[in-house]
Amino acid sequence: MTRKQRRLTLIGSAGVVLGAALGLVLYALSGEIALFKTPTEIVEAKAGFAERLRIGGLVEEGSVVRSEAATVSFAVTDTVNAVPVTYVGLLPDLFREGQGVVVEGRLDGAGIFRADNVLAKHDERYMPKEVVDSLKAQGVWEGEGGKAAN
Template structure:
């Protein structure tokens, strides 16, 4: 049975249509359910969160708040200097997780207002702060410029010798 040009074209258009609508459908479904909204402690304090909603909570690890349990569970507080949220996490913390440093945690807020994180992201090196955290701190007016949040101990011993330190902290 020979196919006419029209049927051939219709088959092609049909296939493209099916695949495209599958892709669009999956994408829309994914974007509605599989993404995590970014919140600061102040956002949570003001508006709360729907139970079970996956969130990314970002801020600074509050000084003196890190409490390592007997096993591998760690509790700490994430603060944006105005409000803070208690976070628990079981697992290995990233290399650059420190008190006073920027951090992004991903998980769910439980009924007691404790954030149960299953992922903790810290900066990858000492000059990098998660972008969301920088923006959130700027919005709170507590951002101290590039290099803020870098503890004195972490500053390289060899001080930059040029007049433009911003260029050197690349």
């Protein structure tokens, strides 16, 4: 083998190793990617989503139902549409009706969102931009500058 052939073989094998490492990293991250949707986008799609999702909005007033085994059912709304959510586990201290929330999980065939992670927000400044824009468009935004005009 000449010197040039050894160098090309070394560069080629390094490229294969880097390509395999990149492929493994992307495969590992693909299970952690969660698309953000509003309740209206979920309802209007009328189709189950196979991938992980994040749904953001407000916890609908009067929708929180606690049952045995730390199971909690509630609805996340953007004041136009609501998506029913079930969660098994301990909820954050800031979780309550009318409060901003982001839930992460999967939508099942019955249209119920099975959350495996619940993030409660203490005010709207930390809500995702899509939820803030939706609340502003509906005139219920209570962020900076007070409540928006209807």
